[in-house]
Amino acid sequence: MRLGSTNRRADMTLIGELRRYALGGSFDEEPMPGVDSEAVDFRVASECFAAVRTLRPEDLETLRLVTPHQGHQVATVGGMPIRTGPPTVDATDQLILDALVDGGRSTSELAAVVALSTRATRTRLVRLVGRGLVREIGSGASDPRRRYFRSI
Numbered sequence: 707m708r709l710g711s712t713n714r715r716a717d718m719t720l721i722g723e724l725r726r727y728a729l730g731g732s733f734d735e736e737p738m739p740g741v742d743s744e745a746v747d748f749r750v751a752s753e754c755f756a757a758v759r760t761l762r763p764e765d766l767e768t769l770r771l772v773t774p775h776q777g778h779q780v781a782t783v784g785g786m787p788i789r790t791g792p793p794t795v796d797a798t799d800q801l802i803l804d805a806l807v808d809g810g811r812s813t814s815e816l817a818a819v820v821a822l823s824t825r826a827t828r829t830r831l832v833r834l835v836g837r838g839l840v841r842e843i844g845s846g847a848s849d850p851r852r853r854y855f856r857s858i
Contacts, residue, residue, distance in 0.1 A: 734784030810853035
């Protein structure tokens with residue numbers, strides 16, 4: 707499949723997205739077969755919608771937070787942010803978080819602690835910042851004085 711006037715071939719990710727678009731679906735509505743519908747916390751979902759309406763358990767499917775998949779109700783990609791418990795992190799991310807307990811550090815300082823390249827460490831830091839576990843202080847991506855601090 708070719709896209710527009712380019713000679714670039716469409717990869718499988720793009721083809722999947724085009725299929726979802728043609729069927730009127732979205733990535734957030736995709737089922738997560740390994741995650742039971744109970745993973746979506748109804749109390750948290752109710753609190754999120756409290757200002758708009760009172761939520762009933764059957765509304766989770768209407769809102770496409772859960773969906774039937776092979777005869778079972780499973781969570782959707784969009785329903786997974788609505789869950790209980792602290793966010794889970796892998797061992798390397800935990801090392802980064804532990805290194806930030808006593809104050810801010812630079813990317814290179816954290817890379818030395820976790821024995822990764824600065825690029826791999828920066829990728830992990832971007833993800834941790836996006837999840838709200840780490841704060842980034844600096845004027846921008848090219849700021850050599852940029853520091854990272856633990857949020858929680």
